Amino acid sequence: MSLRTVLTNATVVTGYAKLDDCALYIDEKGEIGDIFNMRRLASKNFPPDTLIIDVDGAFVMPGFIDSHLHGIGGWGTEDREVSSILNMSERLADFGVTAFMPTVYTDVLEKMLESTRAIVSAMGKEKGAKIMGVNLEGPFISMERVGAQNPEGVRKVDLKVFEQLIEAGKGKILCMTVAPELKGMR
Incomplete structure (x- = not known):
C-alpha cells in the first residue's frame, strides 16, 4: 500500500x-x-x-482534541492504571479524537498522585489518541463549589503538596483547576 x-x-x-x-x-x-x-x-x-x-x-476533517476527559468506555483516570489510560486512548480514536488530556478528579492525595503517574507512564505508548499531558482538577479548590469532586480531597493551598503533584507529573501537567480566591493561591 x-x-x-x-x-x-x-x-x-x-x-x-x-x-x-x-x-x-x-x-x-x-x-x-x-x-x-x-x-x-x-x-x-x-x-x-x-x-x-x-x-x-x-x-x-481534522481530529478532535479533548482537553478535559475523566473516562470513556468503562475506563477512567480514577482506575489509576496505565492500561485504563491506554484503553481510553484507543476508544477515543473511534470517535475521531486524535489528542486528549486525561483529567484527574480531586481525591485524597495518594490517589491523585497514582492517577497522575499512570497518565505520565502511558504517554508515548498510545495506539489511539495521543496524550497531550495531564489535567488536574484540584486539590486546591473551594469546598463551597466542590461539585462532583471528592470533598475529602479538597485541600488548603500547600506548596509541599503542589510539589508532590508536580513531581508525579514529570513536567507533563498542562492544566490545573484551582480556586483563585483561596488564601495563598495568589
Whole structure:
C-alpha cells in the first residue's frame, strides 16, 4: 500500500468552511498536500503508486482534541492504571479524537498522585489518541463549589503538596483547576 493517498468524493471540513464534492491529497509524509474540487481530479498527476480511496461523501476533517476527559468506555483516570489510560486512548480514536488530556478528579492525595503517574507512564505508548499531558482538577479548590469532586480531597493551598503533584507529573501537567480566591493561591 502506498503512503501517498487521495481521498475522493469527500466533504472536507476546514476551520473555515465545509467543502462538498472534494478530493484530498495526503503526501508521503502523511501531510495534506492539496484539497481540490472533484472536477480537477482528472487534471492531477499523482505518482503511480498513489492509493485512491472513494469515501462516498464522508466528512474529512481534522481530529478532535479533548482537553478535559475523566473516562470513556468503562475506563477512567480514577482506575489509576496505565492500561485504563491506554484503553481510553484507543476508544477515543473511534470517535475521531486524535489528542486528549486525561483529567484527574480531586481525591485524597495518594490517589491523585497514582492517577497522575499512570497518565505520565502511558504517554508515548498510545495506539489511539495521543496524550497531550495531564489535567488536574484540584486539590486546591473551594469546598463551597466542590461539585462532583471528592470533598475529602479538597485541600488548603500547600506548596509541599503542589510539589508532590508536580513531581508525579514529570513536567507533563498542562492544566490545573484551582480556586483563585483561596488564601495563598495568589
